[in-house]
Amino acid sequence: MRAILFIIQKEFLQIFRNKTMLPIIFMLPIIQLLILANAATFEMKNINLSVVDYDNTNRSREVISHFEASHFYTIIPTEQSVDKALELVHANRADLVLVIPNGFQKDLDNSKTPKVQLLVNSINGTAASLANAYTSSILMSYTRSIFIGKIGPSMIKPSSITTQTNYWYNPELKYSHFMVPGILVVLVTIIGMFLTALNLVREKEIGTIEQINVTPIKRYQFIIGKLVPFWIIAVFELAFGLIVGKILFDIPINGSLLLLFSFAGVYLVLALGSGLLLSSISSSQQQVMFLAFFFIIVFVLMSGIFTSTESMPTWAKTFNRMNPLYYFMKVNRMVLIKGSNLSDIKDSFISVAVLAVTMLSFAILRYRKTS
Amino acid sequence: MESKEIIIEVDNLVKKFGQFVANDNLTFKVYKGEIFGFLGANGAGKTTAIRIMSGLLEPTSGKINVAGFNAYTQRDLIKANIGYMSQKFSLYDDLTVKENIRFFGGIYGLYGKVLKARIDELLSDLKMTEFKNDLISSLPLGWKQRLSFSVAMIHKPVIIFLDEPTGGVDPITRRSFWEMIHQVASQGTTVFVTTHYMDEAEYCDRVTIMVDGRIEALDSPANLKKTFNASSMDEVFVMLARKAKSA
Structure with a gap:
């Protein structure tokens, strides 16, 4: 057992003597959270709207001013031609073209149903339908305001x-609030998994592992001695990331931190074990980087960080049962945002514990002192 | 040597890497307390044999007994009783002298006062006490090699395997290194050393000359010179090594 402590002591000496390590541990979470939580967003904030106003009346200008008033829209000045407006869409300078036809005001004032046309750049389907929905609701509220203006609010019956x-x-x-817990999961996983993987391979590359393999140390002692230091760093990283997230983004921490860290502790055995x-x-750091990178990309994209795992096809859901990040992504958000308790996350907890024990056993068995 | 107690017994050791035969039916005995030299050109199979005896490599076939333990089934017991110094320098460059000694002592199961005393003893033997807090990377190669040797001896093993311990160091350091070897041998530790410096062969009690994975000669340097009617070990070696396919 003491041999494990000697390995842990040695690893910490080496980790903190390495001048690139501390910046990685402290700067990475801040930079990642700042960049990703602000930039990777599905919210529509800047819809570039080009309006082709063939009507050019008070009413049509009122419509445009409604869009101007909304902070979601930037009105792109356009010549009075749909072709010109579409050129803007081609050049990616406009996302939406609103065409107000001639006779718009007349139709509106004569209680006919006026028609406008909306042309949406739908390369990104999600963004397109969001933009469409926002735009429709603005037009809806405008028509309602005219309707109320004409007949007076007292006449409106709530019939719908x-x-x-x-x-x-x-x-x-x-x-x-949704993204920061997700990014934290990726962050601690990458830090923990990569540092652990690189560390062991480095000993192979420089040959020091042979001096260890020629000692009577047990395989489990060596693997656990290698795992514990990075486990501590990753747990610390999670705590540090939560504090940064709280300060910078005021993320909710509604559940029990004890529960969250217990789950994270088991999860990290799995991540670092892998x-x-x-x-x-x-046999080289290059090889292990490629391998780890491949798995991390697949696991992160499948984990539900950006997309809902419930809408994934059945095979993907089956795959996710073996995806460590899927569980932690879910549990981290549940505990932090919803305040879920142990019984809510019980199934994930059991799955991760089983995977962790399996992974650690594989890692110990696969480590060979004799080639 | 008076007692002639056998400490290493190797019988028909074969090691193949695919089709390549690295060790071809090696048979020899090493007696307790002797300095046993393993000579051969690069690629003759010295390192393979030494790694098998140290439990780092699995033999293909043959009977191998080291310090009374079986090299197939009792590797961890062998490892607890031997020291090994690789031809590749394998201490941690980013740890200090003392940290390296402490780490390997701890791995070998030493701790507390015993470990502390052993660290102090090694440091003073090496005359490195005042450099104990220096990083290994700042030491000259000769010092590193002597330190590696001491680290391999930290648990007072009964046999020490040295794989080309003097590769790349200057003649003066080599001489002081061999003084260390003689000192541990005089205290009863069996030394198993590979080298391709023929002058070093003269310092051994008995030497084995390996050519293409086979043992071509095994005797004391004096007897070998007599048998081959040569004036130096160098001549003996050249005579035998000429037969090599790979030379």
Whole structure:
């Protein structure tokens, strides 16, 4: 057992003597959170709208001013031609073209149904339907305001079903509250897994591993001695990332931190164990980087960080049962944002624990003291 | 040597890497307390044999007994009783002298006062006490080699395997290195050393000359010179090595 402590001591000496290590540990979370939580957003904030106004009346200008008033839209000045407006769409300078036909004001004032045309750049389907929905709702509110103006508010009877929406867990619909917990998961995984994997392979490259292999140390002692230091760093990284997220983005911490860190502790055995397994089948840092990179990309994109895992096809859901990041992504958001308790995350906890034990056993068995 | 107690017994050791035969039916005995030299050109199979005896490499076939333990089934017991110094320098460059000694001592199961005393003893033997807090990367090669040797001896093994320990160091350092070897041998440790410096062969009690994975000669340097009617070990070696396919 003492041999493990000697390995841990040695690893920490080397880690903190390495001048690139501390910046990695402290700067990476801040930079990643700042960049990703602000930049990687699905919210529509800058819709470039080009309006082709063939009507050119008070009413049509009122419509345009409604869009100007909304902070989601930037009105792109356009010549009075649909062709010219489409050129702007081609050049990626406009996302939307609103065409107001001649006779718009006349139709509106004569209680006919006026028609406008909306041309949407739909390369990104999600963004296109969001833009369409925003635009339609602005036009809707405009027509309603005219209607009320004409017949007076007292005449309006609430004849339609109105929805009263309560946004639970994230009432202000803050994208960062959703993203920061997700980014933290990726961050601690990458830091933990890569550092562990590179560390073991480095000993192979410089040949020091042979001096260890020629000692009577047990395989499990060596693997655990290699795992613990980076486990501590990754746990620290999670705590540090949470503090940064709280300060910079005021992310909610609604659940029990004890529960979150217990889960994270088991999860990290899995993540770091897989790093050790990859390094025991690799012979150079380059090899292990490629392997780890390949797995991380697949696991991150499947994990549900950006997209809902529930909408994934069945095979993907089956795959995700073996995806460590899928579980932590889910649990981190559940505990932080929803305040979920142990019984809510029980199934994920069990799955991750089983995977962790399996992975660690594989890593120990695959590590060979004799070639 | 008076007692002639056998400490290493190798019988028909064969090691193949695919079709390539690195060790071809090696048979020899090493007696307790002797300095046993393994001579041969690069690629003759010295390192392969030494790695098999140290439990780092799995033999293909043959009976191998080291320090009373079986090289197939009792590798960890062998490892607890031997020291090994690789031809590739393998201490941690980014740790200090003392940290390196402490780490390997700890891995070999030493701790507390015993470990501390052993560290101090090694440092003073090496005359490196005042450099104990220097990083290994700042030491000259000769010092590194002597330190590697001491680290391999930290748990007082009964056999020490040295794989080309003097590769690349200057003649003066080589001489002081061999003084260290003689000192541990005089204290009863068996020394198994590979080299391709023929003058070093003269310092061994007995030498084995390997050519193309086979043992071509095994005797004391004096007897070998007599048998081959040569004036130096160098001549003996050249005579035998000429037969090599790979030379």
